[in-house]
Amino acid sequence: MLKSVRCLGQLFFVVVILFCGRPASAQDWFRTGTGLGEAKPRVAIADFAPRSDTAKSHASLFTQVVRDDLQFSGILELASPSFYPPQVPTAPSELKAPAWMEAPTNANYLGFGNLTESTSEVTIQAWLFDVRNPSSQPVVGKVYRGGPTDLQVRKFAHQFADEIISKLSGGLPSVASTQIAFVRSSGAGVKEIWVMDYDGANQHQVTNLHSIALTPRWSPEGSRIAFTCFAPYKGVNSAQICMYSMDTGKLVAFPRFAGTNITPAWSPDGTQIVFSSSMQGTPELYVSDINGSRPQRLSHSNGASMSPAWNPKTGQSIAFVSDRGGTPQLYLMNADGTSPAKLDLPEKGYVIDPAWSPNGQLLAFSWRRPNDDYDIYVMDASSRQIVELTRDQGRNERPSWAPDGRHVVFESTRTGVGTRQIWTMLADGSQPHQLTTSGHNESPNWSTH
Amino acid sequence: MTEASRSFYRTGLATLLGAALFTFGCGPKKVTAPPKPVEAPAAPARPTVTLQANPTSINKGESSTLSWNSTDATQLSIDPGVGAVTAEGSTKVTPSDSTTYTITATGPGGNATATAAVSVNAPPPPTPTPAPVRDFNQEVRDAYFDTDKADIRPDAREALSKTAAFLKSEPSTKVTIEGHCDERGSTEYNLGLGDRRASAVKQYLVSLGVSADRMTTVSFGKEKPVCLEHNETCWQQNRRGHFAKAN
Numbered sequence: 001m002l003k004s005v006r007c008l009g010q011l012f013f014v015v016v017i018l019f020c021g022r023p024a025s026a027q028d029w030f031r032t033g034t035g036l037g038e039a040k041p042r043v044a045i046a047d048f049a050p051r052s053d054t055a056k057s058h059a060s061l062f063t064q065v066v067r068d069d070l071q072f073s074g075i076l077e078l079a080s081p082s083f084y085p086p087q088v089p090t091a092p093s094e095l096k097a098p099a100w101m102e103a104p105t106n107a108n109y110l111g112f113g114n115l116t117e118s119t120s121e122v123t124i125q126a127w128l129f130d131v132r133n134p135s136s137q138p139v140v141g142k143v144y145r146g147g148p149t150d151l152q153v154r155k156f157a158h159q160f161a162d163e164i165i166s167k168l169s170g171g172l173p174s175v176a177s178t179q180i181a182f183v184r185s186s187g188a189g190v191k192e193i194w195v196m197d198y199d200g201a202n203q204h205q206v207t208n209l210h211s212i213a214l215t216p217r218w219s220p221e222g223s224r225i226a227f228t229c230f231a232p233y234k235g236v237n238s239a240q241i242c243m244y245s246m247d248t249g250k251l252v253a254f255p256r257f258a259g260t261n262i263t264p265a266w267s268p269d270g271t272q273i274v275f276s277s278s279m280q281g282t283p284e285l286y287v288s289d290i291n292g293s294r295p296q297r298l299s300h301s302n303g304a305s306m307s308p309a310w311n312p313k314t315g316q317s318i319a320f321v322s323d324r325g326g327t328p329q330l331y332l333m334n335a336d337g338t339s340p341a342k343l344d345l346p347e348k349g350y351v352i353d354p355a356w357s358p359n360g361q362l363l364a365f366s367w368r369r370p371n372d373d374y375d376i377y378v379m380d381a382s383s384r385q386i387v388e389l390t391r392d393q394g395r396n397e398r399p400s401w402a403p404d405g406r407h408v409v410f411e412s413t414r415t416g417v418g419t420r421q422i423w424t425m426l427a428d429g430s431q432p433h434q435l436t437t438s439g440h441n442e443s444p445n446w447s448t449h
Numbered sequence: 450m451t452e453a454s455r456s457f458y459r460t461g462l463a464t465l466l467g468a469a470l471f472t473f474g475c476g477p478k479k480v481t482a483p484p485k486p487v488e489a490p491a492a493p494a495r496p497t498v499t500l501q502a503n504p505t506s507i508n509k510g511e512s513s514t515l516s517w518n519s520t521d522a523t524q525l526s527i528d529p530g531v532g533a534v535t536a537e538g539s540t541k542v543t544p545s546d547s548t549t550y551t552i553t554a555t556g557p558g559g560n561a562t563a564t565a566a567v568s569v570n571a572p573p574p575p576t577p578t579p580a581p582v583r584d585f586n587q588e589v590r591d592a593y594f595d596t597d598k599a600d601i602r603p604d605a606r607e608a609l610s611k612t613a614a615f616l617k618s619e620p621s622t623k624v625t626i627e628g629h630c631d632e633r634g635s636t637e638y639n640l641g642l643g644d645r646r647a648s649a650v651k652q653y654l655v656s657l658g659v660s661a662d663r664m665t666t667v668s669f670g671k672e673k674p675v676c677l678e679h680n681e682t683c684w685q686q687n688r689r690g691h692f693a694k695a696n
Contacts, residue, residue, distance in 0.1 A: 189673065208533060212672050214636060228640070230672075233538045234516065235695055236625065238667040239640055242535070250524045253536040260644040260668040263637050276641060278648070278668075283641040304641030321638060327597050328638040352635040366635070397635060417679065443636070 041168050043070060044079040044100055044107040048115055048124070049090035055117035058153045062115065062124060065154050068199060069161030069176040072433070074406055074426050075169045079107050090114040092127060097134035107131055109139065111164065122148040126160045128167070139167050154201060173358075175402045179447045180409055181206070181216035181225050182422055185440040193227055193244065198402070198424070198446070200435035207244060207251075211237075215263050218447045219270050219290075220312070223247050225445075226264035226273060226290075231256075241275055241292065255292040259283075265308045266290075267335075268315045274298070276306035285320060285337070298337030307353060310335065312448075313360025319343075321352050328352050330365055343379070345386070350374070353398045357405050358448075362427075364389075364399035364408055376410050378427060389429035395420075400446045401427075409435075409444040493557035496522035500552040502542075502565040512541045513567045515550055522554035522561070544569055585622065588615035589692040592650050593685060596631070599645035601653050605690075609650065612692065613657035623695040626650050628668040629675075631684035636670055643668030650690035665695060 045067050050059040071078045085099040089112045100107045113126035128140035140163045144156035158176035165174035178198045183191050184205070191212045196203040206225065207213050214228040229242035239260045243252040259278030266273060267287075274287045280297065283304035288295040299305045303324035311317040316335050321328050325342065330351045333340035345351060345367065352374075353366040363381050368374045376389040376399045390396040394413035401408055402424075409424045415434070420442045425432045435444075498519040507513050516539040519525055525534045528551050531542065542550070547568040554561045590608030592601060601609065616622060628643030628650075647666035655661050676683035 191672075209535070214640075214672075229535075230669075231535050231538050232540065235514075235539065236665050236667060245523075248523060251535055252523065256537070259666070260640055262640045276637075278641075278644045282648070283644050304638070304645055306641045307635075307637045321635075323597065323638065323642065328634065350634060350638070352638055 040075065040077045041108045042077045042079055042106055043109045043111065043128075043164070043168070044084060044105055045070065045081075046084060046088040046110060046112040047081070048113050048126070049088065051090075051114050051116040054119075054148075055115040055122065058117060058122055058148065058150070059115045061150060061153050062157045062160075065157035065199075066111065066161050066164075069158060069174075070164060072199065072407075072424075072431075073161075073165045073169075073174065073176075073404075074431065075165060075172060079105050088112065091125070092129070092138065095129060095131075095134055097129070097131040100131045109164075109168070111140075111160075117148050119148070121145060122153060124153075124156055124160075126156075128164050140164055151202060154197065158197070172406075173403045173449065175404050175407060175446075178403060178449065180400075180422070180435070181218060181445045181447070182436070182441055183214055183216065183443040184436075193225060194441075195225075196435065200422075203436070206246075207242075209242075213242070215443055216445050217265050218445055219266050220268060220448050221270055222447050222449060224252065224290075226266065228262045228264070241273070243290070253291070257292075257295070263306045263308065265310055267310050268312045274308040274310055274318060276304070276308070278304075285318070287335075299333070299340065300337075301340075305331075309354040309356050309363075311356050311360045312358060313356075317360075319354035319356065319363055321354065330354055330363075343384075355399050355401055355408075357401045357427075358403055359405055362405075364401065364427075366397040366399065376408065376429075378408075387428070389425065389427070398443050400444055402446050403449050407446075409446050411442045411444060494521040495558040496520065496554040496556035496561045498522060498525070498552055498554035498561045498563045500527070500550065500563040500565040502550065502567045505566060506568045506570060508570050509545065510543070512543045514539050514541050515565060517552050517563070519552075519554045519561075521558055522556040524555040525552060527552045542567065583615070583619075585615075585692075585694045588612070589624070591692065592646075592653075592690040594646055594688040594690070596684075596688065597634075597642070599642065599649045601649055605650075606653070609653050610657065613654050613659050616654070616659045616663065621696075623663045623665075625693045625695045626664055626666045627673075627691040627693060628666065628670075629673060629687055629689050629691060630671045631687040632671050632674065632679070633684065634671070636672075639670035640668050641670075643670045646688075646690050 048059045048063045050056045083104040089095040100110045109128055110131050111128045116123045124144040126142050127138045129138050146152040161176040162174040175198050179195050181195050184194045185191050192205055193207040193213045193216045195206050212230040216225045216227040223246050225244045227242050229240055230237050231240055239262050240256050241254050241261050241264045243254045245252050257277050257279040261277045264273050264275040272287050273290050276283045277286050284297055285299040285305050285308050286295045286297050301324035303322050305320055305322040307321040309319045317332055318335055319332050322331050328350050330343040331340050347369050349370055350368040355364045361381055363379045365377055366374045367377050374395045374397050376396050378387045396410055396412045399408045399410045406427055407424055408427050411420045412423050413420055415421055420440055422436045422441050422444045423432050423434050500517045502513050502515055504513055518537045527534055544567055549564050549566045551562055551564045589612045592605035592608050626647045628647030630639035630643050647668055651664045651666050674687045676686040
């Protein structure tokens with residue numbers, strides 16, 4: 001029974017473990033849908049009409065990206081295009097609302113529009129109408145103009161999807177225009193920072209240090225990426241903190257410190273960096289200004305502390321990993337380093353990779369329970385309830401939250417031992433979606449907007 | 450499991466999923482633009498840059514090390530053949546002919562350049578019979594560790610005693626002690642653990658009379674395994690403190 005349930009578990013099952021003195025063996029699996037108790041609006045996105053042959057490929061690209069974005073959001077139901085009426089409006093005057101309201105489309109909302117393209121410019125008119133109130137103003141009406149490139153058309157499609165998601169969700173931050181930083185191995189002993197769109201498109205290399213770059217972290221306003229780098233200096237190739245400016249496309253100076261310096265993370269206001277350094281002995285956590293000045297020690301233990309995650313909402317708590325008790329475990333402390341306390345879990349094992357949700361209430365992490373592989377979990381910081389998001393699918397590590405607080409990006413070996421790829425999923429473990437396919441990709445970090 | 454506890458767990462799950470999926474994020478999120486980092490004042494300082502080659506004269510096929518330092522630069526590049534570099538650092542070059550390297554530093558305050566020349570001599574005549582030199586890599590011994598541990602084991606004590614004897618007999622030799630780990634822990638944890646291992650090796654050698662200023666420690670975590678299989682035999686080979694000659 002449990003075995004068959006686990007097979008289905010990929011999509012619809014999560015495990016809940018409570019602390020209330022319950023033996024760990026008594027886990028139960030519960031069926032749950034992602035839309036539990038919520039009626040989602042049903043949206044159709046008609047094929048956008050090319051106004052000329054030259055606009056054909058961009059019209060289908062635009063349509064597809066908008067549909068993918070809406071599907072991914074999880075806040076609405078996308079009516080399958082195979083159910084659409086044959087007559088597709090290209091402008092509001094052509095809208096025949098009843099055909100879209102009725103079965104089998106059954107849409108509440110319809111998105112449509114057209115593209116005009118010259119060699120120098122593409123113009124996209126895009127609308128979203130409430131088909132049950134077709135005479136009212138459009139819910140969204142936009143004109144996008146820009147260079148006729150795939151990249152630009154993708155950007156416009158993401159922006160249109162952002163508008164739709166924002167309108168239909170009552171202001172939920174959309175992720176359609178967000179990006180994910182990650183680490184790609186490019187040859188033996190070389191790892192560089194890369195960035196891609198949230199949907200895996202537009203993967204491009206950011207650093208070119210011919211060295212090992214690790215653990216990228218976006219600054220809160222998205223203009224910089226702090227990361228761990230190996231940069232040889234005077235014959236010593238030690239781990240240091242590096243900082244990259246997305247605005248200038250260059251590294252920003254950051255001082256070298258003695259020892260091993262790793263895992264930078266940002267304060268919520270973007271004015272400070274917290275990182276691990278062995279500058280005074282064992283690896284401890286330090287906080288400094290973002291230019292590396294005035295480093296202040298935060299942790300004091302006999303082990304190694306690393307992987308700090310600063311609560312982005314309250315700014316008052318830092319989660320981190322420490323092996324002061326013998327194996328890596330999660331700890332919480334105040335942002336000034338006071339009151340460190342271990343986060344107790346109902347079983348032993350390695351507990352790593354803390355990542356706060358945007359609202360500061362949930363802590364995602366990776367946990368390798370005894371006789372098991374690493375899986376992604378989410379803990380409610382106040383109730384300490386835990387939900388397991390992945391299971392029996394290789395090694396799953398390094399969760400990072402989308403700004404909508406509904407999605408998580410992570411790395412997984414599920415496509416084969418020894419190859420790591422980057423995946424997203426809803427924060428209940430459903431809708432896993434692979435973003436990278438070639439090479440070795442790890443350590444994803446989702447931009448904050 | 451009783452029905453009552455089952456419903457309790459279900460309620461708990463619904464609450465948590467509610468928190469995960471529906472509660473937060475709804476309603477416009479107040480976004481306050483974080484204060485921009487304090488940038489350089491109105492008149493940014495002009496960048497400065499230095500570049501040194503050591504040695505400045507090499508034989509064909511040998512390497513020279515370029516070292517540089519800069520201030521107030523956001524972009525640095527060394528030509529020919531090196532390309533973009535960090536604010537300070539060093540790299541090896543092996544020019545086939547005499548070469549003058551130029552580093553260009555660009556920053557908000559302008560540009561600066563510095564040069565260093567490396568002259569390449571014709572191949573040396575065959576060397577006369579060299580004095581017998583004891584091979585570093587055969588005399589030093591790596592120290593191996595238990596899982597999750599940075600304690601010096603009895604077998605490591607033996608290995609490090611031999612290493613210490615060699616280092617004391619070669620007082621001019623400097624070493625880098627690299628801490629390494631197996632693949633099972635996380636990248637980040639292993640960088641911390643590797644640092645503790647390298648420090649433990651250094652402290653043990655200091656206790657055997659090797660001067661601390663001859664030893665530098667670094668951690669590579671699990672980034673540079675010597676063995677790539679996924680089994681304990683391999684993992685043990687990777688959990689090590691390794692010595693590299695630093696001069």
